[in-house]
Amino acid sequence: MNLTILSELPLSFLEVDIKDIEQVFSGPTLIHLQPETFTHEQPIFLSILLHGNEHSGFYALREVLKKKRKRPLLIFIANPQAAAKNRRFLDEQVDFNRVWQGGHHPQAKVAQDVINYVRKENPLLSIDIHNNSGKNPFYSCINRTDDEFLSLARFFSPYVVYFTEPHEVQSMAFSKFCPAITIEAGQSGERKGIETLVNKLIEVLDWEEIPPHQEQVVIYHTVARFRIPADLTYDFFNERSSEYELCLREDIEDYNFRALPHGFSLGHAKTPHGLWLEGDHGGNSFDEYLKWQDGQILVKKSFIPAMLTTNRAIIAEDCLGYVMEEWHGHRK
Numbered sequence: 001m002n003l004t005i006l007s008e009l010p011l012s013f014l015e016v017d018i019k020d021i022e023q024v025f026s027g028p029t030l031i032h033l034q035p036e037t038f039t040h041e042q043p044i045f046l047s048i049l050l051h052g053n054e055h056s057g058f059y060a061l062r063e064v065l066k067k068k069r070k071r072p073l074l075i076f077i078a079n080p081q082a083a084a085k086n087r088r089f090l091d092e093q094v095d096f097n098r099v100w101q102g103g104h105h106p107q108a109k110v111a112q113d114v115i116n117y118v119r120k121e122n123p124l125l126s127i128d129i130h131n132n133s134g135k136n137p138f139y140s141c142i143n144r145t146d147d148e149f150l151s152l153a154r155f156f157s158p159y160v161v162y163f164t165e166p167h168e169v170q171s172m173a174f175s176k177f178c179p180a181i182t183i184e185a186g187q188s189g190e191r192k193g194i195e196t197l198v199n200k201l202i203e204v205l206d207w208e209e210i211p212p213h214q215e216q217v218v219i220y221h222t223v224a225r226f227r228i229p230a231d232l233t234y235d236f237f238n239e240r241s242s243e244y245e246l247c248l249r250e251d252i253e254d255y256n257f258r259a260l261p262h263g264f265s266l267g268h269a270k271t272p273h274g275l276w277l278e279g280d281h282g283g284n285s286f287d288e289y290l291k292w293q294d295g296q297i298l299v300k301k302s303f304i305p306a307m308l309t310t311n312r313a314i315i316a317e318d319c320l321g322y323v324m325e326e327w328h329g330h331r332k
């Protein structure tokens with residue numbers, strides 16, 4: 001796997017069906033586009049399809065690229081092979097958003113090539129576009145809480161999530177040389193999320209610099225991840241009598257970005273080991289936030305969940321969801 005660098009946009013990209021995207025890009029591709037007339041010298045970096053089953057960035061970018069541009073753009077089309085198959089990543093691959101801190105995998109080498117190239121171009125900002133599999137609002141993520149990062153994130157959504165783990169993500173690597181955010185544009189292909197992306201990106205492309213945010217920003221900070229042990233049987237029917245070891249509530253996705261109070265039940269479990277809560281620093285956070293009582297998993301300390309999903313592939317490849325708290329560390 002090697003990085004292809006193009007200086008022109010293949011016009012077929014604007015029309016191709018995503019399942020045929022490999023006819024346009026055979027592998028990871030960085031496109032460096034110059035505008036016809038410059039008003040701003042500093043390029044903007046955009047990446048899409050780091051996860052091949054998250055397509056909103058692909059559709060939004062095509063609409064944005066049909067407009068006239070006045071500044072250079074750097075566009076990274078990360079994983080067309082997985083996108084064509086609507087997979088997060090292929091069997092022989094690793095997660096393309098976990099390879100940005102080095103390593104020996106061919107995808108880590110591609111990531112390093114992208115960093116080396118883009119860093120030299122001194123971009124104004126970086127936006128990496130994703131989707132969630134579960135029901136979530138449109139939101140932005142940051143890995144640093146400096147003003148420019150907050151302003152950029154807040155421009156896209158009132159929901160701003162700050163995280164430092166997993167640290168091998170694209171936005172973390174780019175944060176070392178420019179304001180960088182990740183966008184979670186709702187569920188893949190959702191029209192509303194794509195429209196928001198298109199409108200916001202068109203504005204961003206006209207910026208000379210990042211305008212400071214006017215309103216107070218509420219930041220959510222992820223502190224732990226829910227995991228289901230690989231060999232455990234589970235479902236989402238919330239029944240005590242279930243034959244499964246873990247039986248989570250079926251409407252679990254509806255609670256994303258809502259504060260769960262003390263005593264709230266996440267579902268039934270035959271043992272307290274049916275659900276893991278892995279803290280950011282590797283430790284077990286179950287006892288801090290949850291308790292197992294009377295065969296149920298209950299909230300012990302109030303928290304705000306995010307990215308809770310009932311999608312089994314995502315649960316196996318990534319996690320069931322995240323635990324967040326409101327973050328006040330950035331206020332002086």
Ligand SMILES: [Zn+2]
Pocket residue numbers: 050051054097130131
């Ligand atoms: Zn993603």
